[in-house]
Amino acid sequence: xxKLVVHTEENHPEHAAEVLGRVxxxxxxxxxxxxxxxxxxxxxxxYMYLGNALxxxxxxxxxxxxxxxxxxxIHECHYCMAAHTGIAKSEGISDAVIETARSGGxxxxxxxxxLKEFTTKMVLDRGWVQPSDIEAFVAHGYxxxxxLDVILAISHKVLSNYTxxxxxxxxxxxxxxxxxxxxxxxxx
Numbered sequence: 001x002x003k004l005v006v007h008t009e010e011n012h013p014e015h016a017a018e019v020l021g022r023v024x025x026x027x028x029x030x031x032x033x034x035x036x037x038x039x040x041x042x043x044x045x046x047y048m049y050l051g052n053a054l055x056x057x058x059x060x061x062x063x064x065x066x067x068x069x070x071x072x073x074i075h076e077c078h079y080c081m082a083a084h085t086g087i088a089k090s091e092g093i094s095d096a097v098i099e100t101a102r103s104g105g106x107x108x109x110x111x112x113x114x115l116k117e118f119t120t121k122m123v124l125d126r127g128w129v130q131p132s133d134i135e136a137f138v139a140h141g142y143x144x145x146x147x148l149d150v151i152l153a154i155s156h157k158v159l160s161n162y163t164x165x166x167x168x169x170x171x172x173x174x175x176x177x178x179x180x181x182x183x184x185x186x187x188x
Contacts, residue, residue, distance in 0.1 A: 004167045006035040019044045029172075033079060033160055036167040043159065050156035057149040065093050066112050067153040069101030070119040073182065075161040079169045081180035089178075102180060114140035119150050127151070 007016050009030050016038040023034045026048065030038075037044035054064055065088045072080040081102065088098050100107050107113040118137040121129050134147060163169070171179060 006032045007038045032169045058145045067119050070116050071157040074123045076182050077161040079164040082171045082175040082178040085178035086175040111140050
């Protein structure tokens with residue numbers, strides 16, 4: 001097997017039917033990421049559970065997207081950057097926040113910049129951040145809960161970003177206009 005399969009509503013193994021039904025009722029369609037994850041219904045369920053948990057986390061919608069975008073950028077996940085751009089726009093996240101995320105720039109808002117920097121440290125240092133990193137993060141109005149919510153978001157994005165890498169998940173039609181190429185975005 002050289003390429004992993006993206007299952008669809010019409011073309012899937014029997015063991016994926018139930019989870020694909022839940023995906024469609026949740027999202028209104030089967031995103032290609034979840035079509036790929038449905039090969040392991042446990043992985044698809046975990047992805048959806050973690051996404052819901054993040055919506056109930058300490059993050060504001062804007063902060064949640066900053067964390068997701070930061071992780072997607074570090075992992076260079078073309079699929080998640082496109083999908084999260086569309087999702088962020090549908091949730092009313094400002095174009096300034098979205099464009100800063102897509103270009104890898106710095107946020108004008110110091111609190112959002114601190115969130116981006118702390119998330120970056122957590123990902124690149126694989127959780128081995130220094131006490132001074134946590135203190136600097138908390139000094140911007142975050143808390144121990146937020147530290148743990150960053151770890152939750154990393155778990156969520158590792159599941160999707162790594163899946164998209166091994167599957168080479170094609171971007172869904174609704175998100176195609178938000179295609180992202182890290183080299184091109186950084187140059188603009």
